[in-house]
Amino acid sequence: MNPLLVIAIACVVLREKLFRGFFFLAPVILGSSVILSFPDLDFSFLHEASAQRLRGISYALIASFLWACSLISAKKLLSEVDSTIVAFWRFSFASTILIIMLAFSQQTAHWNALKDKQFFFSVFYMAFFRGLIATLLYQYGLARVSENIAVFFQPVYLIAAVLLNAYILHESLQVIQFVAAAVVLIAVISFK
Numbered sequence: 001m002n003p004l005l006v007i008a009i010a011c012v013v014l015r016e017k018l019f020r021g022f023f024f025l026a027p028v029i030l031g032s033s034v035i036l037s038f039p040d041l042d043f044s045f046l047h048e049a050s051a052q053r054l055r056g057i058s059y060a061l062i063a064s065f066l067w068a069c070s071l072i073s074a075k076k077l078l079s080e081v082d083s084t085i086v087a088f089w090r091f092s093f094a095s096t097i098l099i100i101m102l103a104f105s106q107q108t109a110h111w112n113a114l115k116d117k118q119f120f121f122s123v124f125y126m127a128f129f130r131g132l133i134a135t136l137l138y139q140y141g142l143a144r145v146s147e148n149i150a151v152f153f154q155p156v157y158l159i160a161a162v163l164l165n166a167y168i169l170h171e172s173l174q175v176i177q178f179v180a181a182a183v184v185l186i187a188v189i190s191f192k
Helices: 002-014 022-037 051-078 083-104 111-115 117-142 147-168 175-189
Strands: none
Touching (some): 051 117, 083 117
């Protein structure tokens, strides 16, 4: 879903042209990503969805749209501003929104937990390496490629997530998932 939203917005807002082979590779990557996530192609959970699950799906769709808008906005801004500055403001804006959401949530924040060294270093690690450094690298790369190409690298994250689930949660992988992962990687590498 995200790749299609980003490419549609990029074509309209940034007037980007689609690269040769897009109409072949896009469905291949999207289809392989679906097979990677749902190897049995069993979507019965959608029919049995509770109100809470449907709300979660709605939130995911909204997040997809916001992510697509964020990517396009960042790309437009990167044509005028250095990637380091964009990364700084994106990280700062996201951190501020997160703090505001935490303040207005119905959950109690346990700020005393930051006194625990292990917890503090875990939060620092996630904020610095998975947050700031990842954002810097992302903005640096985004400044050098088109949205059409950048957006289809997202399925590589899906491959990592599936492998981590298999390793950490001891979930078994099916042969079709390995095939789908290989197809995704080959298709992503084929982008020009």
